Amino acid sequence: METIPILKVGDCLLISIQVDMHDRLAMSLQNHITEQVVKHHARGVMIDISALEMVDSFIGRVLGSIAAMTRVLGAETVVVGMRPAVAITLVELGLSLGTLRTALNVEVGMELLGSLIDASTGGAFRERQAD
Amino acid sequence: MNVKRTEELVLAQSEDIVRARQTVRAWMIREGFSLVDQTKMVTAASELARNAVDYGGGGVVLLEQLLEGARAGLRITFTDRGPGIPDLELAQTDGYSTGTGLGMGLGGSRRLVNEFTIASSPGQGTVVTITRWR
Numbered sequence: 001m002e003t004i005p006i007l008k009v010g011d012c013l014l015i016s017i018q019v020d021m022h023d024r025l026a027m028s029l030q031n032h033i034t035e036q037v038v039k040h041h042a043r044g045v046m047i048d049i050s051a052l053e054m055v056d057s058f059i060g061r062v063l064g065s066i067a068a069m070t071r072v073l074g075a076e077t078v079v080v081g082m083r084p085a086v087a088i089t090l091v092e093l094g095l096s097l098g099t100l101r102t103a104l105n106v107e108v109g110m111e112l113l114g115s116l117i118d119a120s121t122g123g124a125f126r127e128r129q130a131d
Numbered sequence: 132m133n134v135k136r137t138e139e140l141v142l143a144q145s146e147d148i149v150r151a152r153q154t155v156r157a158w159m160i161r162e163g164f165s166l167v168d169q170t171k172m173v174t175a176a177s178e179l180a181r182n183a184v185d186y187g188g189g190g191v192v193l194l195e196q197l198l199e200g201a202r203a204g205l206r207i208t209f210t211d212r213g214p215g216i217p218d219l220e221l222a223q224t225d226g227y228s229t230g231t232g233l234g235m236g237l238g239g240s241r242r243l244v245n246e247f248t249i250a251s252s253p254g255q256g257t258v259v260t261i262t263r264w265r
Binding site for chain 1: 173
């Protein structure tokens with residue numbers, strides 16, 4: 001079965017979506033990420049969508065759900081790399097993506113993720129990075 | 132108005148939604164639409180194809196290359212034989228959904244295109260047509 005790889009990097013999980021996902025694949029990614037967060041005690045999840053040529057309401061909802069589910073499990077999620085045309089279209093479509101945290105690219109996303117994890121752990125992430 | 136070229140695709144399962152948006156993307160590129168226009172049309176097509184698959188029990192999508200005077204366009208028609216929509220106005224309200232979705236499909240895709248028409252009657256299915264001009 002086709003799957004989207006989830007990489008473990010320290011306390012974080014890194015996912016780069018490189019295919020045009022059909023709806024069941026998006027749902028299976030959602031389940032897969034939540035399982036991996038628990039399995040690896042992850043504190044952060046970064047999802048790179050720079051290869052996605054469109055985000056419709058279904059994929060937008062799945063990204064929002066992943067963020068909400070991982071938060072309940074103690075991990076913060078940041079979505080990075082959204083293309084400008086995708087952002088324009090999402091807003092006109094009327095999808096606000098609510099509380100979903102986004103960043104321009106992986107570097108900025110990593111910084112954001114670090115500060116989000118710090119805020120929830122009292123600085124443990126930054127201290128460990130500096131070791 | 133001239134229809135220069137057509138293509139029809141079946142919408143039965145979620146893979147067909149992906150195929151529909153990839154086909155729409157290829158047509159938009161060939162017609163020389165901008166990246167933003169391409170993305171809007173592909174996103175609208177994805178929403179409407181999903182409606183046909185999830186709520187209409189499947190259907191067909193027809194792509195038509197249009198030429199009207201000096202302007203070129205792409206028209207896409209989604210036809211399903213589902214239960215139909217009893218209240219079209221309500222169904223196009225943002226956030227209204229009878230299923231598990233966000234309710235952004237109809238109202239949202241209307242905002243992404245130049246022309247949008249919808250016809251539906253209970254028991255007869257639903258036909259949605261979207262057009263984008265270059």
